[in-house]
Amino acid sequence: MRIVGIEGGPWEGLVRAPARVPLSSRPWRSVAYLLGGFLVALVWLAGTVVLLVVGVVTVPIVVGVPLLRLLPRWAETLGRVERARLRLVDGRPAPDPHHGRPLLREAATWREAGHGLLLCLLGPLNAVALLVLALLVGGPLLAPFWRLLPFAPSANPSWQKVTSDPALAWGASLAGLVLLVLAAYLVTAVAAAEAGLARTLLTQPPEEELELRLIEVDRSRARLADAFDSERRRLERDLHDGTQQRLTGLMMTLGLVKMELAGADPEARKLVERAHREAGETLAELQDLVRGIHPPILTDRGLEGALAEAAERCPVPVTVRVETSHGRPPESVESALYFAGCEALTNLAKHSGASGAELLLRDAPGRIVLQVNDDGAGGADTAAGTGLVGLADRVAAVGGTVSLSSPEGGGTTLRVEVTWTS
Secondary structure: OOOOOOOOOOOHHHHHOHHHHHHOOHHHHHHHHHHHHHHHHHHHHHHHHHHHHHHHHOOHHHHHHHHHOHHHHHHHHHHHHHHHHHHHOOOOOOOOOOOOOOHHHOHHHHHHHHHHHHHHHHHHHHHHHHHHHHHHHHHHHOHHHHHHOOOOOOOOHHHHHHHHOHHHHHHHHHHHHHHHHHHHHHHHHHHHHHHHHHHHHHOOOHHHHHHHHHHHHHHHHHHHHHHHHHHHHHHHHHHHHHHHHHHHHHHHHHHHHHHHOOOOOHHHHHHHHHHHHHHHHHHHHHHHHHHHHOOHHHHHHHHHHHHHHHHHHOOOOEEEEEEOOOOOOOHHHHHHHHHHHHHHHHHHHHHHOOOOEEEEEEEEOOEEEEEEEEOOOOOOOHHHOOOHHHHHHHHHOOOEEEEEEOOOOOOEEEEEEEEOOO
């Protein structure tokens, strides 16, 4: 059975294979972890006292303030050392909870300082407990060798009987071995508990880490969408200012040639007229392509003007209603909403069988909604290849959502909503 949260953690050995713990390196690593905590506590406490004393007794403006500002850095240093020490008993990664903000304003800094105070309490207790445990285990375990010692316990009358009787001595040694096994489990469990507490205080909570990753994913998605829109605008400018202008010049040249060939060979005139016509068709296709990449009207007149122009081109009568008063949204949002509106109008003309429709655009601070309603046959299906899936993906790229309501015989309502932060 898979136990979530155990893999690689300090409790893994005790839970998965408890019989192997006494013969593994876990008890010794646990002892090193507990004793290391005592040494770290001594160093951290001494450094903290020095910083406080020097910061208080010196002139605050000259020396004191800079020294007191070192206290958060000192707590952060403790956190780094403790996260590194966790590897003795916990094999999982221990991510740094700091995010580059001023340390005094971070909860992680205060948690690290709190862990330092807790370590100052637990460290000496652990050291004393380990010393007592070593005496309790080592005394019986080494009973056969007591008589070789020039001092107690062999000189003590209460232990003389044990040292003089080999059977009792080896019996005590056997009891010491049992105590050693029990001590291995005890030390491993205590170290695992303290390591779990340290991980809670010194690392980033899983839900916070997930939230930050989601924020970074959203930011990355927004950067990709902005880069994609910028590249599309560059391509549109290159086509509009370069290829389209050259095609226009070619058409003018062919028009002049037609005039010059007014009385020439009819076959030659037909070829020129054909070339002129094909150049005109190519120019029209190029203009449609440019409009599909990034319509100039979207840049010039904004989203309202671009959607109104798209509604005029729709063969179905479309009433445009605009309720906006909070300025233009980001360019990537404008572009996504424009193409969503164009896709909705295209589907309306091709599939709805509607006699009329309404396009509504309204906004609020950091939020804009586009809604297209028609009185058609309804029954729109995202799996029918009408472009709704691509529309939803495009809107999702800028953090928006798409909802569709299309009951049979009840018309279709497409709603696109996008929110953003300034």
